[in-house]
Amino acid sequence: MRESTPYDLNNPKSWQGADMQSLESFYQSDLLPDLETLEAQRLTVKKKLVQAIVIFVALNLAFLFVHGLFGLNLYLMVWLTFIILSALFTFFFWHIKYYRDYHTGFKDRIIPRIVAFVDQRLRYDKAGMVPREAFMASHLFADKPGEYSGDDLVSGTLGETAIQFSEVHAKRVDIIRKSSSSSSTNRTKKQITPIFDGLLFVADFNKSFKGTTIVLPDTAQRLFGDIGQALQSLNVQNGQLIKLEDPDFEKLFVVYGQDQVAARYILSTSLMRRLVDFQNRAQKKMRLSFSDSKFYVAIAFNRELFEPRIRESLLDISHIQEYYDDLKLVVDIVDQLNLNTHIWTQKSALAATSVAAANAAMESGTSGVPPTPPPPQGGRKRYSEEETKALFREFANKADTSMAPKIKTAKRWLKRIAGILLAVIALPFLLSGVGMGGLITLGIGLFFIVGGFMSPSVEKMVGGVLFPAIGIVIAVFSYSAYQTSLASKSWPTVSGSIIQSEIKKRTSTSGEGTNKKKTVKEYPNVTYQYLIDGKTYKSGKLSFSSTGNAKQVVARYPVGKRVPVYYNPEKPKQAVLIPGGAKFNYVPYFFSGFFILMGVLLLSRWRKQTRALGNAG
Structure with a gap:
């Protein structure tokens, strides 16, 4: 059985050399045969991607050739629509037919072996993730995730310590209700804000303590000095500000807790020193917490983890080294923070809410979510009004979370169908010269198509560019038409x-039954x-x-x-x-302003969402 080997934190070369030597041997003997097979598949995927790009370019060149051959008077938006539609259908086919099998094969045949090489006591589940309940129990983030997803779950017991970690994507979902003075109905809008993207690590912390202690990156004091320290003390939602005696630790972290004595009991001098060493090695923004006899670490990443390459060869050992380093960084938390030290270990019965119990439940095929604790003795508990409201909100959030994937899928298909229909309707108008109506219909259809195939973030970004472009084109064409009508008098x-x-x-028909009119x-x-x-x-x-x-x-x-x-x-x-024309027409410019305003609002929301994601990372 291969287990993690200790090394000197202050001398990274000592452990890198030893690990690299064994990694090269493992790469040659265990991974290379499968990597060669996957490399052949990668070359096919890359070749088909190049072919998809060539087909995409050829389609658009053919479109331009037909445009020039027949002298069609087409709007720029028609060409933009053709570009996006041809890109969607070309690359979607490539993803389904080639990339998906390649991606699945890599996750099934390579990553599990690297996990076992890091430590054979670990178990890998490509579709698993640290449960939402654990994310909430960590108290690392003030926001509750309305949308929660993840993959690449690694679990196991290292010595006396049970651990779990996986890639996690958490987003806050706000349902905004707007009431109209002219209508009795209320409109709802969903607003999504990123909370965290990265690796979430959970371990049993076998040391009895009270309350919750949270360790966050210290950015306020580093940027603003004493003023930043005063601002930290105002962050009451995380508990009391706790000042510790280690100056190196205080430069990197700020500590909040519900109990000063418990926080100092947990964060001993040796543990603070090891946290400083671990932070200096990781060079990542980390959040840590100690709650309910568990230890949580959230490490932000601005990239997808454990994903196969397309552009670069899989036979390059540096890629395997990167996957190994990402896993080793998290797994070594147990050794580096001395979580297995006997003075911390409690020989007690397995708690139902522990990580070890969750791992055992997953191995037996049952749910890893801890069971709901039994009601207190002495009869049914009576809840206050505030507790009742809180329970109802929690119930509503759970119901919304369970239905969210189905609703999301239905909305995406509706957007796809509506977008394609609007694009098809718009093209005859544009080809026949009815530019204004065709342009507006085409723009809305194009926005729906992007929303149906891409992520909400990409949808906002495209809308932020597309709608102002439509507005500008409407304004330019309207003003150009007005100037042309004036100039026609001197033609x-x-x-x-x-x-x-x-x-x-x-002939048009309106109404139904006896009210039907032609x-x-x-x-x-x-x-x-x-x-x-x-x-x-x-x-x-x-x-x-x-x-x-x-x-x-x-x-x-x-x-x-x-x-x-x-x-x-x-x-x-x-x-x-x-020759000549009517008076200046303001109507097109109202449409132009509306589209520009819509684009600015979408772009603002996209930048806000991107900035929030950057801050979380």
């Missing part, structure tokens, strides 16, 4: 002839042709403003009539029969 004229003149009817709208369909520099042009645009009654227009322009045509000398295919 040169050429004689043309009416080649088509008719009334078209459009409305018939008539509009003129007049086409004329004209000759410039030996080239014949056709156009159906009569004016930049409304042309009035359809019958009057058709009577005014019968087939065969010679008419003066006002044409744009820079773009001869742009022409009208009635």
